[in-house]
Amino acid sequence: MDLNLKDKVVIITGGAAGIGRTTAQRFEQEGARVVVWDLPAVDVTKSDAVQRASDDVIARHGRIDVLVNNAGILRDAQLVKWKDGNVVSTMDDATFDSVINVNLKGVFICARTVVPHMIKAGGGVILNASSVVGLYGNFGQTNYAATKAGVISFTKTWSRELGKYNIRVNAVAPGFIATEMIKQMPPKALDAMVAKTPLGRMGEPEDVANAYVWLASDAAKFVTGAVLSVDGGVVVGT
Ligand code: NAD
Numbered sequence: 001m002d003l004n005l006k007d008k009v010v011i012i013t014g015g016a017a018g019i020g021r022t023t024a025q026r027f028e029q030e031g032a033r034v035v036v037w038d039l040p041a042v043d044v045t046k047s048d049a050v051q052r053a054s055d056d057v058i059a060r061h062g063r064i065d066v067l068v069n070n071a072g073i074l075r076d077a078q079l080v081k082w083k084d085g086n087v088v089s090t091m092d093d094a095t096f097d098s099v100i101n102v103n104l105k106g107v108f109i110c111a112r113t114v115v116p117h118m119i120k121a122g123g124g125v126i127l128n129a130s131s132v133v134g135l136y137g138n139f140g141q142t143n144y145a146a147t148k149a150g151v152i153s154f155t156k157t158w159s160r161e162l163g164k165y166n167i168r169v170n171a172v173a174p175g176f177i178a179t180e181m182i183k184q185m186p187p188k189a190l191d192a193m194v195a196k197t198p199l200g201r202m203g204e205p206e207d208v209a210n211a212y213v214w215l216a217s218d219a220a221k222f223v224t225g226a227v228l229s230v231d232g233g234v235v236v237g238t
C-alpha cells in the first residue's frame with residue numbers, strides 16, 4: 001500500500017511524549033517532515049504562539065500537509081462529591097477551564113491557524129484526538145469527556161466546511177493506552193476498563209500512531225468526518 005507520506009509536512013501537537021511522540025516517530029519512518037508543537041515552546045491554548053509556530057513552519061517547509069491535534073491533559077474531579085449529607089468537594093472553575101482550554105480550544109486554535117495554508121496548497125488532513133470517554137462519558141471526567149465529545153463535533157463540522165477544499169478531517173477515539181496520562185488514573189479504574197475490553201489489555205501508543213498514519217495517508221483519501229475507535233473493543237464491551 002502506498003501511503004504517499006514522503007516529504008509531507010506533518011505538525012503533531014503534544015508530540016514530545018506518549019502517543020504524540022510515537023506518532024511523530026511513525027510519520028518519520030514514512031519519510032514525512034515532522035514538526036512537534038509542545039510545551040514550553042508552543043502552548044496550543046495561546047493563539048499568538050500558535051500563529052508564530054505556524055509562520056515558522058511555512059518559512060522552513062513552505063506548506064502544512066497534516067495537523068495532528070494530539071495535545072491533551074486530564075484534571076479529574078467529580079462534579080459534586082457528596083458524603084454524609086454534605087458537599088465534600090466539587091470540580092472547580094480552574095479545573096474545568098484548564099482541560100477545556102487545552103483539549104478543545106487548543107484544537108480550535110491550531111485548526112483555525114493552519115487551514116488557510118491548506119486551502120492555499122489545495123488540500124490537507126486534520127486529525128483530532130478524541131477518546132472512548134467522548135462516546136460514553138466517564139466518572140470524574142466532566143471536563144475531559146466533554147472535550148473529547150466536542151472534538152468529534154469539530155470533526156464532523158469541519159469535514160462539512162472544508163471538504164470542498166480537499167481537506168479531510170477525522171478523529172481517533174483511543175481506548176486505554178499505556179502512557180503517562182493514563183498512569184494518573186486510579187489502578188482500580190484501569191483494571192475495570194481492561195476487564196471490559198474484549199481484547200483484554202491496554203493499547204500501546206503504536207496502535208494509535210498507526211491509525212493516525214493511515215488516516216493521513218492517500219490510502220484513506222475518501223475518508224472524512226469519521227471517528228475511528230482504537231480501543232480493543234472497549235466501547236462494545238461497555
Ligand atoms: P501524555 O500526557 O503522555 O502527552 C500529552 C502531551 O501533550 C505532552 O507532551 C504534553 O506536554 C502536551 N501538552 C499538554 N498541554 C499542552 C499545551 N497546552 N500545548 C502543547 N502541548 C501540550 O498524553 P497521551 O496519553 O499521549 O495522550 C495524547 C492524546 O490522546 C490526548 O489528547 C489524550 O486525551 C488522548 N487520549 C489518550 C488516551 C490514553 O489512554 N493515553 C486515551 C484516549 C485519548
